[in-house]
Amino acid sequence: MDLIEKIESGNAVQAVVGLGYVGLPLAVEFATAGIQTAGIDISENKIAQINKGKSYVRDVPDENLKKVVDNGKLKVSSDFSILKDADTVNIAVPTPLRKTKDPDISYIVAAMDEIRKYFHPQMVLILESTTYPGTTEEVILPMLSADGMKVGEDFYLAFSPERVDPGNKDYNTSNIPKVVGGVTGKCTELAASIYRRAGMNPVPVSSSRVAETVKLLENTFRSVNIGLVNEIALMCSRMGINVWEVIDAAKTKPFGFMPFYPGPGLGGHCIPIDPFYLSWKAKQSGFNSEFIELAGRVNGDMPSHVVTLVTDALNRARKCVNGSKILIMGVSYKKDIDDTRESPAFDIIQLLSMKGAQVCYHDDNIEDLDEGLNVERFDYSAEKLREVDCAIIVTGHGGVDYELLVRNCPLIFDSRNTLKNFESENIIRL
Ligand SMILES: NC(=O)c1ccc[n+]([C@@H]2O[C@H](COP(=O)([O-])OP(=O)(O)OC[C@H]3O[C@@H](n4cnc5c(N)ncnc54)[C@H](O)[C@@H]3O)[C@@H](O)[C@H]2O)c1
Numbered sequence: 223m224d225l226i227e228k229i230e231s232g233n234a235v236q237a238v239v240g241l242g243y244v245g246l247p248l249a250v251e252f253a254t255a256g257i258q259t260a261g262i263d264i265s266e267n268k269i270a271q272i273n274k275g276k277s278y279v280r281d282v283p284d285e286n287l288k289k290v291v292d293n294g295k296l297k298v299s300s301d302f303s304i305l306k307d308a309d310t311v312n313i314a315v316p317t318p319l320r321k322t323k324d325p326d327i328s329y330i331v332a333a334m335d336e337i338r339k340y341f342h343p344q345m346v347l348i349l350e351s352t353t354y355p356g357t358t359e360e361v362i363l364p365m366l367s368a369d370g371m372k373v374g375e376d377f378y379l380a381f382s383p384e385r386v387d388p389g390n391k392d393y394n395t396s397n398i399p400k401v402v403g404g405v406t407g408k409c410t411e412l413a414a415s416i417y418r419r420a421g422m423n424p425v426p427v428s429s430s431r432v433a434e435t436v437k438l439l440e441n442t443f444r445s446v447n448i449g450l451v452n453e454i455a456l457m458c459s460r461m462g463i464n465v466w467e468v469i470d471a472a473k474t475k476p477f478g479f480m481p482f483y484p485g486p487g488l489g490g491h492c493i494p495i496d497p498f499y500l501s502w503k504a505k506q507s508g509f510n511s512e513f514i515e516l517a518g519r520v521n522g523d524m525p526s527h528v529v530t531l532v533t534d535a536l537n538r539a540r541k542c543v544n545g546s547k548i549l550i551m552g553v554s555y556k557k558d559i560d561d562t563r564e565s566p567a568f569d570i571i572q573l574l575s576m577k578g579a580q581v582c583y584h585d586d587n588i589e590d591l592d593e594g595l596n597v598e599r600f601d602y603s604a605e606k607l608r609e610v611d612c613a614i615i616v617t618g619h620g621g622v623d624y625e626l627l628v629r630n631c632p633l634i635f636d637s638r639n640t641l642k643n644f645e646s647e648n649i650i651r652l
Pocket residue numbers: 239240241242243244245262263264265268314315316317329332333350351352353384385386387388491492
């Protein structure tokens with residue numbers, strides 16, 4: 223049986239390296255489609271949880287995970303030797319930025335160093351981690367070709383960006399089209415067949431570089447448009463115009479306008495980071511990206527604008543930030559998820575603490591804020607809300623009684639228009 227038949231008939235063994243927010247749903251998707259799947263992660267804790275059928279990713283219900291662990295379709299380990307029998311490998315390890323805003327692809331390189339030990343002829347490798355154009359061909363390809371193996375003949379290599387949106391009720395790993403770009407045409411064909419076999423909808427493109435750039439365009443598009451609307455929000459705030467009403471009316475135009483919303487700053491693993499992968503790479507070709515840098519600056523300044531607007535509001539109430547008790551509502555990077563990576567709440571907390579505020583937080587989804595910050599969990603009640611000088615809605619969270627908040631808290635800064643249905647003098651909107 224040739225490789226493509228093996229994949230299409232569901233007889234290929236597929237592996238996923240890196241079982242986080244991206245890798246775990248993907249591995250479960252493969253296994254649920256009846257494909258023998260091997261999962262690898264360096265975190266012993268994650269491996270132990272998976273083996274107990276306990277999902278640490280909200281979008282993967284325990285029962286779905288348990289089913290594939292119990293029926294043996296998903297086998298996980300921290301030992302890369304389980305790759306010996308794998309026909310395909312998808313890599314979904316982190317790709318953060320260094321402090322200097324340069325790409326940090328050290329996790330990809332570390333994973334590849336291990337994968338290489340078990341790499342064998344006729345294997346397909348697909349990188350899913352978001353990265354700069356050229357990573358697949360310039361970093362991974364040389365590592366695999368070192369022993370004289372030829373891409374497109376002896377092994378197959380492709381890039382397929384992950385587009386998952388945690389917490390999205392309508393779209394998930396199974397129904398988001400999968401862009402796939404191989405180093406050769408055969409690589410693209412094989413990689414696409416892997417996703418097709420798992421019930422996904424592959425969208426082939428001409429090269430891995432195109433596929434890498436697709437993801438960065440998507441996230442740059444978001445970052446730039448959010449940057450624009452953040453600037454418009456600050457403009458409107460200065461002119462006494464309600465930006466939320468402006469956007470709501472603008473979006474009635476049936477073509478040529480797409481609503482983006484202002485907020486307290488960007489968060490998450492993608493939008494604040496990925497555009498800089500693109501601008502970093504473009505710089506190597508002597509191209510300076512104006513939009514990416516500008517949007518990064520405007521969005522990056524939002525937490526400080528929030529603090530300024532809160533300071534002004536406290537001032538009008540004859541209070542100062544120093545010594546005020548300030549409640550941060552929602553510390554995850556968007557509402558109703560349990561991921562705090564890059565959350566703008568951290569910058570806001572830090573800026574307020576530096577000014578002497580006594581900061582506390584409320585978030586149904588975050589038990590502990592282990593970020594070296596001096597903030598306590600807030601015990602949400604009418605009585606406690608009356609003790610607060612200002613509450614800042616950073617990410618509006620379900621499960622919170624906003625009526626109680628509006629009735630009892632003397633001042634509320636709403637950075638997300640969460641309280642749009644409330645008319646009350648103690649509410650200030652971004
Ligand atoms: N989280 C998202 O919403 C999202 C969406 C689209 C794309 N992405 C991209 O997908 C990639 C993965 O992101 P994530 O959110 O799943 O990250 P994550 O931190 O949740 O998961 C990464 C996993 O890789 C493991 N890991 C690290 N080094 C490893 C190694 N050498 N070998 C094996 N496992 C290793 C970690 O233990 C972790 O479990 C990133 O490039 C990210 O930008 C993420």
